[in-house]
Amino acid sequence: MSRPEDSVPKAPSGPRLRARDGIVVVAVALLLLVLFKGTSIRSSGEEMQPGVERSVVLAVGRPAGWVADRLPFADVGDKAFGWLSPNDELTDEGSFAGGAGAAREKGVPPVTPDSFDPAALGGKPARPPPLEKLLVTGDSLAQPLDVDLARRLADVGVRVERDPHIGTGVSKSDFVDWGKLSVQQTRKRRPDAVVVFIGANEGFPIPVAGKGEVECCGADWAAAYAFRVRRMMNTYRRRGAARVYYLRLPLPRDKTRQEIARTVNAAIDVAAVPYGAHVRVLDMTRVFTPGGRYRLNMTIDGERRIVRKPDGIHLSDVGAELAAGIVLSAIRRDYGKP
Secondary structure, three states: OOOHHHHOOOOOOOOOOOHHHHHHHHHHHHHHHHHHHHHHHHHHHHHOOOOHHHHHHHHHHHHHHHHHHOOOHHHHHHHHOHHHOOOOOOOOOOOHHHHHHHHHHOOOOOOOHHHOOHHHHOOOOOOOOOOOEEEEEEOHHHOOHHHHHHHHHHHHOOEEEEEEOOOOEOOEOOOOOHHHHHHHHHHHHOOOEEEEEOOOOOOOOEEEOOOEEEOOOOHHHHHHHHHHHHHHHHHHOHHHOOEEEEEOOOOOOOHHHHHHHHHHHHHHHHHOHHHOOOEEEEOHHHHHOHHHOOOOEEEEOOEEEEOEOOOOOOEOHHHHHHHHHHHHHHHHHHHOOO
16 A cells, blocks of 8 residues: 655755755856846837737836847857858859859849939939030820920029920831930930830830840830930940939720830830939839829819820820929929929
């Protein structure tokens, strides 16, 4: 028959630890946590939802992070335990160590500082030299926008040079080659800024190397069109000496033309990507055809006004005046009040 004392567990053999020893172990663990991972405690608290738990964690994490920021132990810990996530199985292929040059060798173009508008990075853009000469160009869409801009800038000493080429297009070069024309315009006029409004006569087949003439409006055609527009933008920006204001198309009334206009607008957006520091894409689509809906008139200053011409493509005088105001607002953001 078993006795009650037989069910009582026996004390473990060896040296006995006191409660104070346990407190010492916990204190040492906390000290090491603060020294090596104090910043992690702070970061974890900052990512928590507001509440009592967050306040408690931050009450410990902020002083712990402050201490860790001023001591080198975090870096020592990372190096000491870095072997837990080894890169031994990785090859050199695709390595970032080679920088932009290595990427370019594999067919990926580099990203340059010109791709970024400093304002988008939270910085203050460097203001260009005073605006003295503005070139307004494009096809028939640039009229009467060019007249309105010239009238509104005449009193502030800005010389507006109007150079529209009616009936031309980026996707056709039988009458005017806009690649050549843009070079000629910049060399001859040397504008401080360029406003481009073109796209009423697009949709023509574009020759593409290895594919012959590509019809509108698939990805191949859009890519070829975007490359032509990008070359124009690069020419007009004059290596950063000029600002370019390229207008997206308001959708036309005709459904077939709408498909072309949407493709042209998508190509304009892609074309401008490398030149965010110098090229501004101004969205006439959203202003005149919000949600892709064509409208003949719209409310301006509380009054219904006709903003499109009867052909369903061009802007009326009132529409051009509204577009000119949008262009001038963009110019003021870059140059200050001209």
